[in-house]
Amino acid sequence: MTLSPFLRASVALHAAAVPAVAIAPERWPWIAGTLFADHCAVLAGGLMPRSGWLGANVVRCATAERAGAIALTFDDGPDPHVTPRVLDRLDAHGARASFFCIGERAVRHGELAREIARRGHRLENHSHTHRAGFFFHSPAELDREIRACQQALAEASGRSPEFFRAPAGIRSPLLDAALARAGLRLASWTRRGFDTVARDPRSIAARLTRGLRAGDVLVLHDGAPRGRAGRDAVVLEALGRLLDAAGAAGLGVVSLHA
Numbered sequence: 001m002t003l004s005p006f007l008r009a010s011v012a013l014h015a016a017a018v019p020a021v022a023i024a025p026e027r028w029p030w031i032a033g034t035l036f037a038d039h040c041a042v043l044a045g046g047l048m049p050r051s052g053w054l055g056a057n058v059v060r061c062a063t064a065e066r067a068g069a070i071a072l073t074f075d076d077g078p079d080p081h082v083t084p085r086v087l088d089r090l091d092a093h094g095a096r097a098s099f100f101c102i103g104e105r106a107v108r109h110g111e112l113a114r115e116i117a118r119r120g121h122r123l124e125n126h127s128h129t130h131r132a133g134f135f136f137h138s139p140a141e142l143d144r145e146i147r148a149c150q151q152a153l154a155e156a157s158g159r160s161p162e163f164f165r166a167p168a169g170i171r172s173p174l175l176d177a178a179l180a181r182a183g184l185r186l187a188s189w190t191r192r193g194f195d196t197v198a199r200d201p202r203s204i205a206a207r208l209t210r211g212l213r214a215g216d217v218l219v220l221h222d223g224a225p226r227g228r229a230g231r232d233a234v235v236l237e238a239l240g241r242l243l244d245a246a247g248a249a250g251l252g253v254v255s256l257h258a
Contacts, residue, residue, distance in 0.1 A: 062215065
């Protein structure tokens with residue numbers, strides 16, 4: 001695995017710190033402060049889902065752009081109350097999408113996961129348990145989370161996922177190495193609708209469609225960590241508005257693979 005330029009610089013900075021303290025011990029507060037600032041920058045890079053500081057990150061889809069389409073993605077499913085209705089809505093518009101599934105939910109709702117694939121959509125890796133502390137996982141824990149989800153989704157679809165999206169989009173500096181071991185690419189988004197917290201489908205759709213153009217990667221959720229009354233209706237109306245806007249703009253709606 002090749003480190004990003006940012007991480008290479010961070011490693012070089014830490015390597016230089018020890019001899020720097022040995023040569024000029026009186027400057028250790030400045031050296032420590034520099035290393036602290038570097039750690040803060042690494043943390044910031046992980047907390048910004050669209051950042052490429054810590055490694056490659058798909059925020060736009062070149063294949064969708066060449067096809068004159070947008071790439072639509074869904075997170076946190078499958079959900080038996082929401083996902084089937086999302087699939088029907090996509091079918092009605094001749095649209096395809098990438099579903100970033102939580103592995104243990106795909107196991108629990110295996111037939112639904114298989115149905116997503118049968119209808120021509122892609123299953124992608126969103127970790128096996130979607131734990132809140134994903135950023136703090138050790139390399140071994142990252143491998144377990146990623147591989148367990150890979151296995152669950154490959155069994156459901158007959159195809160191994162090719163993309164990974166970190167829970168909440170938050171990544172650690174250790175994630176790139178784990179993805180390389182699993183043969184996965186990190187994908188975030190061009191924009192998101194915040195549909196897990198917003199209640200107005202019009203504002204959700206407006207966030208997604210503002211400046212809409214070919215190659216955009218958009219994210220909605222067909223699942224959620226916590227249930228909420230009426231969430232399915234909000235997501236479905238926002239999805240309908242998005243699909244209508246794409247059609248009006250002459251844009252197709254495809255998966256990340258186009």
